[in-house]
Amino acid sequence: MVDKKVPLGKPIHLSDLDLDELSKVTPADIEKAKQLWRNTAPPEFETLLDAETIDDQVKP
C-alpha cells in the first residue's frame, strides 16, 4: 500500500477583517471550550469553570 501524499497547497487567505471576525468567541466556541476543559483538566477541577458567583461573605 502506497501512502498518498497530500499536496501542501495554499494557505487560507485571511484579511485583517477576516481575523477580526474569526477571533470573536461564539456560543459554539464556548461549548467546545467547555468540552476541552472538562475532558482535559485534572478530575478535581473538571467542574471549576461551572462556578457561579456566590455571597461575598464566604471566607476560608
Add this chain to the structure above:
Amino acid sequence: MTLPSHPITPKFAWNETAGRYANSSGQFVKFSEIRDALESVMDASAVRMNNLTQSLIDSQISLAEWQSGMLEQIKLSHTAAAAASRGGWAQMSQADWGAAGRMIRDQYDFLRGFANQIANGTQALDGRALVRADLYGDASRGTFEEMRRRYQTSMNGMEEERRILGEADHCEDCLDAAAEEWQPIGTLPAIGDSVCLTRCHCKFIYRKVGPDGEFIESEDE
C-alpha cells in the same frame, strides 16, 4: 452559604469581591492550583497542535487543513484560559469575551504569518515548525494572566503590580521586569511579551492602598 453537593466531582463557586474560587467547603482555591489545572488543558491542546503540525510535515494534511485546525485549537485553549481566569463561564461578560477575542486575534495574526512562511518556504517544514507550533500551545498562559490583570484593575481596584518569576529558566527580560518590583498596574510587560515569548511562567501579583494607608495585596497563592 452551603454549596450544592455532587456525588462525583466537587462544586466550585466564585467570590467576585475576593476574585477567587471557593470549593464546596467555602475554602478559597489557590490560584497556583488553577494555573496547574490550566497547564493540563494547555498540554492537551498543545498535543493536538503538535499532531496537526506533524501531519503537515508528513504530507498527511494540506496547509489549509493545518491552518484551520490550529485556528480552532488556539481559540478553544484561549477561551478556556480566559474563563478560568475570570471565575468561570457564568462570570464572563461581553466585555470579557471581547478582551479574550482580542488576545485570540493577536495569535491569529501570528498564525497567518506562520502559514504564509510555510507556503513561501521561509519556514522549514521540519522539527523547527514543531517548535514554533508549540509556542501557540503555551500562549493561553498569557491570556490567563492578562484576564487576571484586567480583573484586578477594573473590578478589584488594584493600583500596582509586580512580576513574580515562575518555576522555569528565566530570560533577561523577565529578570529585568521582576527586578522592577512594584510598578503602576498595566505598565510592566505582559506575560508572553518577553524574549521567552509564550514559554514565560511568570505571573503578576497586585496591591492597592487600603483605608488606613496600608497595602492590600492580592491573595493569588
